[in-house]
Amino acid sequence: MHLTSLSLSHFRSHKRVRLNVDPRPVAIFGANGAGKTNLIEAVSLFSPGRGLRRASAADMARRPEALGWKIAGSVQSADGAHEIAFTSEAGAARQVKIDDKAASQVALGKLCRVVWLIPAMDRLWIEGAEGRRRFLDRAVLSFFPDHAQAVLDYEKAMRERNRLLKEQVRDAHWYTALETQMARAGALIHANRVATVARLSEAQKATETRFPVASLELTQTEGAIPETEKDLREAFAESRFRDIAAGRTLVGPHRADLYGVFSAKGVPASDCSTGEQKALLISLILANARALAQDLGAPPIVLLDEVAAHLDARRRAALYDEICALGAQAWMTGTGPELFAELGDRAQRIEVCEEGLESLVVQGTNTH
Secondary structure, eight states: OEEEEEEEEEETTEEEEEEEOOSSOEEEEOOTTSSHHHHHHHHHTTSSSSTTTTOOTGGGBOTTTOOEEEEEEEEEETTEEEEEEEEEETTOOOEEEETTEEOOHHHHHHHOOEEEEOGGGGGTTTSOHHHHHHHHHHHHHHHOTTHHHHHHHHHHHHHHHHHHHHTTOOOHHHHHHHHHHHHHHHHHHHHHHHHHHHHHHHHHHTSOOSSOOEEEEEEESSSOOOOSHHHHHHHHHHTHHHHHHHTSOOSSGGGEEEEEEETTTTEEGGGSOHHHHHHHHHHHHHHHHHHHHHHHSSOOEEEESSOGGGSOHHHHHHHHHHHHHHTOOEEEEESSGGGGGGGGGGSEEEEEEEETTEEEEEETOSOO
């Protein structure tokens, strides 16, 4: 799975961009602030959701015009070539078209698989559980495109239940229908997460790599995780009075957490060095890509923002070797071409420069 072309119009710092690319990795270099991350953010929108920055459509519009933006690309997938376009007019919600027909986020997720690692994830193991749930759910979505709908259904019902809790409603009849909806969606969310953790663990252990294996476990903030629809219904009912006192729902998949351990050392990921935590994250992203390649017959598109700068030469070369062995079109950013020297002619190169308030893209360069 890879892009063969990418065009941007009034997206972030890019006024006009047109790229033709092949299946090899894409090395993007340029000064800080030139617009490198904006380029791979555009690629991240080829998967469901709000992209790697989780930005609104309005925030993606080029300033100061704010006229709206468009991204288009040709995707080569297992079932052939497809034309995909995204548009947002003057801050309106993003619209998706596949082969010139309006399409849903689920349809997009079934066609395109994109995984990424960005600097904001570097503190994943030491910050709150919300970030780890989001990281896990991104991986889940790559395996189960319908997962996003289950999450939306669960969150919508939970918002209604939380409103009742805040209003101190005690009549059980008001809660039953909402808790049934939450239990149905919540059981699917949990099952998808469990299956994804198993796939990531299996993919890590199945291949020798220079990156450490992360042992993963799905946990909950407190108590045992209600796993089945019946378990969840009972847990919601039993927790009502406690939830009324708190004004919010205290049990369910929205309280889950991802616990990681540096397997070879038996050390929790949260206690590892910064370099080890980064290596564990890279291991998981590679495992995600490897598992998808096994399941779908082709690797996903991989986005790695500023990943090379934090690796020594040995690990950097190992990362590039793994990406090339996987056959993934990895879009990678760095400040200079020397960070991609180990790739040699295995990659295509793009330089991003800044001229005034506009990013300029030069394809096929190796140096300034």
